[in-house]
Amino acid sequence: MPAQRADARRNHARLLAVAEEEIAAHGADASLEQIARVAGVGSATVRRHFPHRRALLDAVFRGRIETLCSRARDLADADDARAALVEWLRALTEYAASTRGLAVALTRDLEALPDAGHENACATVLSEAGEPLVRRAAEAGAVAPGATAADLVTLITGIALATEHHPDPVAEADRLLGLTMAGAVPRG
Template sequence: MPAQRADARRNHARLLAVAEEEIAAHGADASLEQIARVAGVGSATVRRHFPNRRALLDAVFRGRIEALCAHARDLGSTADARTALLEWLRAVTEYGASTRGLAVALLRDTGASADAEHGNTCANELAAAGEPLVERAAEAGAVAPGVTAEDLVTLVTGITLATEHHPDPVAEADRMLGLTMAGVLPQG
């Protein structure tokens, strides 16, 4: 792929900065036209840099998703597999609850309607990074058989969506994750 011209790099960086602000203010459905207007470019420029909303959302959330994936890898050497998995799930939940638009972004473009080229890379990367933690926890008997990292990313996404409008979404999402992980019914 040829190197971008300097103005194209500036436009890309400006679009990302504006998109981050607009998504923080308006969620994952922030207006692409508004993003273009605030960035001082035309809507065609937005589409050249980001062929669809999925590509824009992935770019906006890329850095934090990479950090969460690195955190999962770092936790791989933690002695207690259950503790490692819970710590990672709490980190994913906290970020999802504190970052408007991420939970919706993780749900988009899945299933039959997914675009193979621009599919849900954030959710896929999180699940791939968490899978070794889930496997270790399953081997230790800390996770029910058949549970996958994809299941847990979907569960965390649901929790963050359910708590999105709570006065303290991070605390409520953490509480809901705790309830989910402990189970609703006491061990008998």
Template sequence: MPAQRADARRNYARILAVAEEEVAAHGADASLEQIARTAGVGSATVRRHFPTRRALLEAVFHERIDALAVRARELAQAEDVRAALLEWLDALTAYSASARGLATAMLWDQEADPAHQNACVATLSEAGEPLLRRAEEAGAVPPGVTAADLLTLIAGIVLATERHPDPATEADRLLRLAVAGISPGGEGTTG
């Protein structure tokens, strides 16, 4: 039995490594069958480790999502909360624009599968809420804006720019445009 567990761990690691490459190349629609072939396992093995496409994408993005969550928690302690919030949104936008498939993963409709929480959104929302609440208390954002709202906004920007010749620059430009609506003229606002 321990040999099977070691084999299962190796399969999981191999599938995940191949999935990262395939998602980078083809986005959220990367072929699960191609992932299985390249990893040298059967489709059933892929589905045993990752029962849904969403589960696979969440695993692919897990490490970076966690790093962005840690950064949000660090920035929540910053003196200039508006600048801190914008720094986090910049980092999230830059990563989302460079990580094909993440924006799609963030937008998947939870109502279609209410039993499965969107781990990408849940992790980022939970980490971003304290930063956002401090920005709200400081008057840097209007009341009622949620971290999930900002994640949806960023995902929309990234999806709108993914076919642009320079998606990261265009996504950043559109984020700046949106920020003017989220927090107009708040350059000196601190908390």
């Protein structure tokens, strides 16, 4: 694969920076045309770098997703498996609730994308990263039998979607995560 020209690398970096700002302001459905205008490039340049919206969203979220995955790896050998899992889930919840558009991106239907299959790259990567934490917590009896990392990512996605328009979405998402972890209807 040939190296990108310097102007192509600059355009790519500029598009990502502008896309992050636009997605933060307008969510995952931010206008690609507006991103191109603000970046000072044509819409064809956007499509050349990011052939579909999913590719752009994945690129925008990739850095933070990798940080969350790295945190999961760091916590994998913690002494308290439950505390490690809860710490990671809180970090994931905070990011999902504070990053407008991520929760929508995690739920986006990708059937229309021929090269993406039915998998959601962000959710899949997060689930794979969290699986060792869930497995250890399950071995310690600290997580519901049969629960998977994918289940927990789905719950957090739902919490983030439910709190997106709340005046303090991060605090409300954290409260709902705590309620979820404690069990909304404890057995009597």
